[in-house]
Amino acid sequence: MYLNCHTYYSLRYGTISEVELLELAEKNQVQHLALTDINNTSAGLNFVRKAQEKGIKPIVGIDFRNGVDPCFVGLAKNNNGYQELNNFLSKHLHHNKKIESRAPVFNDACVIYPFEKVLQNKQDSFLEHEYIGISTKDLRRLPFTKILDYKDKLVVQQAVTFRNKRDFNAHRLLRAIDNNILLSKLSQSEEADSDEKMLPLDDLLSAFSEYRFILENTERLMGSCNIYFDFSEDRKPQNLVTYLGDAKKDEALLEELCQKGLPERYKHIKIDKVILDRLQKELDLIKKMGFVSYFLINWDIVSHARKQGFFYVGRGSGANSIVAYLLHITDVDPIELDLYFERFINLYRVNPPDFDIDFSWKDREAMTQYIFDRFPNVSLLGTYVTFQEKGVVRELGKVFGLPKEEIDVLCDRKFNVSELDKVALLVIKYGQLLKGMPNYLSIHAGGILITQKPIHYFSATHLPPKGYPTTQFDMVIAEDVGLFKFDILSQRGLAKIEETLEIIAYNQPEEISSIDIHDVAQFKNDPNINKMVKSAQCMGCFYVESPAMRMLLKKLEVDNYLGLVAASSIIRPGVAKSGMMREYILRHRDPQRAKERAHPVMLSIMPETYGVMVYQEDVIKVAHYFADLTLGEADVLRRGMSGKFRSREEFQKVKDKFVDNCRNKGYKDTLIFEIWDQVASFAGYAFAKGHSASYAVESYQTLFLKAYYPFEYMVAVLNNGGGFYSAEFYIHEARMLGAEIHSPCINKSFMGNCIYGKEIYLGYMYLRDLEGKVVERIITERTTNGPFLSLTNFLDRVYISIEQLSILIRIDAFAFTGVNKHELLWQAHLSLSKNTKLDHPKLFNASHQHFEIPKLYATDLEMAFTQLELMGFTLCSPFNILAEPPSNDNGKRDLEAYLGKNIDIYGYLVTVKNTRTHQGTRMNFATLVDQHGEVFDTVLFPPIAAKYFFRGRGIYRFYGKVVSEFGFLSIEVIKMKKQDYIPDPRYADMKTSALRQNSDNK
Structure with a gap:
């Protein structure tokens, strides 16, 4: 009898979840229930799924409103009717159109107009599919209106929005939040009626006992509504079924592409039985599971990217697949890495493998547009931003x-x-x-759906600022119904590779033809690159530059690709949290320890990682071989830990079976729960091995570029937003590598950084107060008519205000003139007034007066403080501007000599990580640069961290003990103090002049 029910997906209006709504219906003996959220279908699919489980007949629809003003409720008679309603709502959401008071004619959906609206609009004719909703509150007025004449059109419309008074109070607060007003100012017209509660069914029937025909009409209407979606374990994927329009042609194309890929991928290796058997095994299963089109669509996407010259990296569990490798979806060879096939795909797994395809942040938009243009029924996947x-x-x-x-x-x-x-x-x-309640709808980080049926068959879509239709449900609900996303992601690491090659092409054109950035096999065996990894000289390189990663590389003494694959996963919180990172390092450095400490079964399952769970597939291996779970049950375990699996009850059953099976095998509880805790601690943070391998491939590509083209690479790093550290530090790294750094220059610089030989000119992007239109004018004029010859020549050719020109002069952008910047500033002020107009070009060059300007001087210290003001950092060493010079020259190079002793050392702060111990007390890890430009690391344990604080960027003096952990040297700080810079000489001179002038006047 309840045809108008709201959940909290009636955003900033409703207060209960779809599951709580169904529980409320159960409590009140309601057997038919309609979900009609306000202009939203987010809960629709899960409502149908959960209603089926509870034995309640689900009806789905939409409460169409303009704001909170109700227009009508649409109810789907069947799945086609649901699609009609979604089409209608989506059209209004996409174009921000007002919903008319009269509904369109639906073929498979019916419409219920609220009693009050029928009276207001004086509506006197109704189509076959249109009804009038009557609530218990309306019954008092019904006998006194003409609406009673429409007996066959009247149905019960008792809205449900709350369970109790607390829900109603929460609703009022949500309405105040939505209107951004004080609760006391909230208009009653913005609220729902406090009577919008679910009554026990007998009470509702009793209320309408005098109007049996209304109850009969309602029963008849509910009986005509039937909605069904398949949520069973053996449901079929709802993605695009075929790529070429014919399943057999799809299979033939997939096999053809794999055969073509074999000699391309294994040109240095004999294609043996192991490779061919693995390929056949995968192809058979891909066909059996109906995933052929899924692979071909991913192949189509990356093929287009390659044609466009776009860089990409294929990651995810799909990287465990030889088919994906042969199709160039990934660059990871599963044979080389012995990647676990069952993590990629197994007969118990209804969803296809994950392919996370990363593109450069510059290219992702073009790829997204291509996918929308290339395939039918495409939408972005939504997500909920919660309170x-x-x-x-x-x-x-x-x-x-x-x-x-x-x-x-x-x-x-x-x-x-x-x-x-x-x-x-x-x-x-x-x-x-x-x-935890949904606040508003947003977009999944990279999920795209390509469906066989129109997306509105499943959900309405909204149109976020991105400009692409986006579902109103999230990835978990999508997977429930058989919709599997294509992940099209972006990252800056790929843009750095792409731009480095572009820079090499103009800076060292003779080199570019010899570079094959995809020849990762060559990079893996390059001793120079592996030496960089072992010594952790990885600043700026993808995924291996952070202090934690540098520390891990040193501790593990990683000097090869496979070691880096392991390190990429070990660094993840899941391994670290379980305490297994430390155990892995101990066993790596002393293999005998693995034989002594690891359980024989664990060691036999994971010999290459010394019996330690490192990769996501290790969860499947342990569950399957250690606890005798089926592969299907093991996958439930893995998905439950990743947070992508919604059924906590099923997860609990698998956990119980894990424990029971282990007990039946005679394992002691201490061992069982120790292993379970290790499994549980992964909690979604561990990588699939193929995922780690994909990261390691990109790391090796960036390491190659830094090893052989360091200046070009560091410029690309800077131009693409840096990485873990600030731009200042990457500029320092470039200088340490031998580059000569210049401040922005009128004749050399662009918005981004650029390089000429070994000279790097910083971009205008660092001048925070310089306007973009001024930069555009400078570059356009210089490109069109050649370099500027002098300040006068510049002023004749570029329209600029005195304020903007002063920034350029002060940063030394006119250094090529050889004229002191103070003299240039005088000249600029005498040539331009503050009221100089920028809107109209000069028809003729101005005649310039010649002024006698006194000889002025600028010091390096003044320049340093000007750079600090305009760019946020200096180009000289910050140690040059200390008020008191360092009392010693200790640096990283001295740490080994001080091992186990206390050291007095100065460092310029690069980055600091604040963390907390298990007891919740604060501690710090800080990375600094010493006087010689080398990096060292410090740790402040809680008692010291409570006493001393890092107060922003600057130079700190430390006194502490040099310690070594697995060969990684750091300083345990005992005390520290931030050092003062000299007073700003630009203002100090002004103060001195003022004092001298006052003295003369006396």
Whole structure:
């Protein structure tokens, strides 16, 4: 009888989930239930799924409204009707169109107009599929209206939005948040009626007992509505079924592409039985599982990318596949790495393997557009942004009118509950209630759906600023119904590779023809590259430059590709959290330890990682071989840990079976739960081995470029947003590699950085107050009419204000003139007034007056502080501007000599990581540059971290003990102090002049 029910996907309006709505229906003996969220279908599929499980007949529809003003409710009679409703809603959402008060004619959906709206609009004719909704509240007025004459059109429309008073209060708060007003200012017209609750079915029937025909009409309408989606384990994928339009042709094409790929991929290796058997095994299973078109679509996407010259990396569990390798979807050879086939695909797995295809951030948009143009029924995958603890407390604080200071205290949880007033307690109470509810719809990081049926068969779509239709459900619901995403992602690492090659092409054109960036096999065996890895000289290189990764590489003494593959996964939080990172390092350095400490079964399962779980597929191996779970059950375990699996009950059953099976095999509980804790600690953070291998491939490509083309590579790193560190540090690294660094130059620089030989000219991008239009004018004029000859020549050719020109002069952009910048500033001020117009070009060059300008001088120290002001960093060593010179010259090179002793050392702060111990106390890890330009690392344990604080960028003096852990040297700080810079000489001179002038006047 309930044809108008809302969940919290009626965003900032509803207050309960679709599951809680069904539980409410169960409690009230309701056997038919309609979900009709306001202009939203996010909960539709899961509502149908869960209703089937609970034995409740689901009906789905949409409550069409303009804001909160109801227009009509649409109910789907069948799946086609649901698609009609989704088409209608999507058209209005895409074009931000107002919904008319009269519904269109639907073929397979019916429409219910609210009683109040029928009266307001004086509607007096109704089509066959149109009805009038009557609530218990409307029954008092019904006998006194003409609406009673439409007996066969009247149905029960008792809206359900709340369970209780608390839900209603939460609803009012959500409405205030949505309107960005104080709760006290919330208009009643913005709220739902407080009576929108579910009554026990007998009470509802009793309320309508005088109008049996309304109940009969409602029963008849509900009986005519039937919706079905297949959520069974053996459901078929709903992705595009065929690539060429014919399944047999698809299979033939896939086999042809694999045969073509064999000699391309294995040109240096004999194609033996192992390779051919693996290929046949995969092809048979891909065909059997119906994943042929999925592989071919991914092949089509990467083939187009290669034709366009776009760089990409294929990652995910699909990297375990030889078919993916032969199709160039990935660059990872599963035979070389002995990648576990069952992580890629198995008969128990209904979903296809994951392919995460990374493109350069510059190219992803073009690839997304290609996919939308190339295939039918394409949409982006949606996601929900939920209310988080701090955010919701801040929103509620504003709604209740609390001052910012009090809101900050509540957000930071720096309070005693006993000291909070009534309003603050309400904020905390309702913050906990709203936490986790969806706030608004957004876009999945890279998921794209390519479906056989139109996407509106499953969901309405909205149109975010990105400009592509986007589903109103997320990836978990998509997988539930058999929709599997294509992940088209972006990263800056690939753009760095791409741009490095472009820079080499103009800076060293004779070199570019000899570079094959895809010949990773050559890079893996290059002693220079492997030496860089072993010594952790990896600044700027993809995934291996962070302090934690540099530390791990040193501890593991990694000097080859396979070692880097392992390190890429060991660094992940899952391995570290379980304590197995340390155990792995110990066993790596002493293989005998593995034989002594590892369980024989674990060691036999994972010999190459010394019996330690490192990769995602290790979870499957352990569950299958150690605990005798089937591969299907093992995959449930893996997915449950990744957070992508929704059924916690099923996960719990598998966990119980894991324990029971182990006990039956005679394992002791201590061992069982130790292994289980290791499995559980992965918690979605571990990489599939193929994923780690893909990362390692990209790492080797960047290491090759840094090893042989360091200047070009560092320029590309800077131009693509750097990486783990700030731009200042990458500029320092380029200098350490031998480059000569120049500040921005009128005749040499562009918006980004550029290189001429070994000379790097910084880009205008670092001048924070320089306007983009000024840069555009400079580059256009220089490109069209040649370099500038002098300041006068520049002023004749470029329209610029005195403020903008001053920035360029002060940063030494006119250094090529050989004229002191102070003299240039005088000349600029005498030539331009502050009111110089930039809008109209000069018809003639101005006649320039010649002024006698006194001889002026600029010092290096002044320049350093000007650079600090305009760019945020200096081009000289920061040690040059210390108020007191360092009392010693200790650096990284001295750490070994001080091992086990205390050292006094100075360092310029590069980065600091704040972390917390298991007890929740703060500690710090800091990376610094010493006086010689080399990097060293420090650690501040909790007692020291509580006493000393890093206060931003600058030079710190440390006193601490040099320690070694597995050969990695660092300093355990005992005390530290930030060092002062000299007073800014530009202003110090002004103060001196002012004092001298005052003295003369006396």
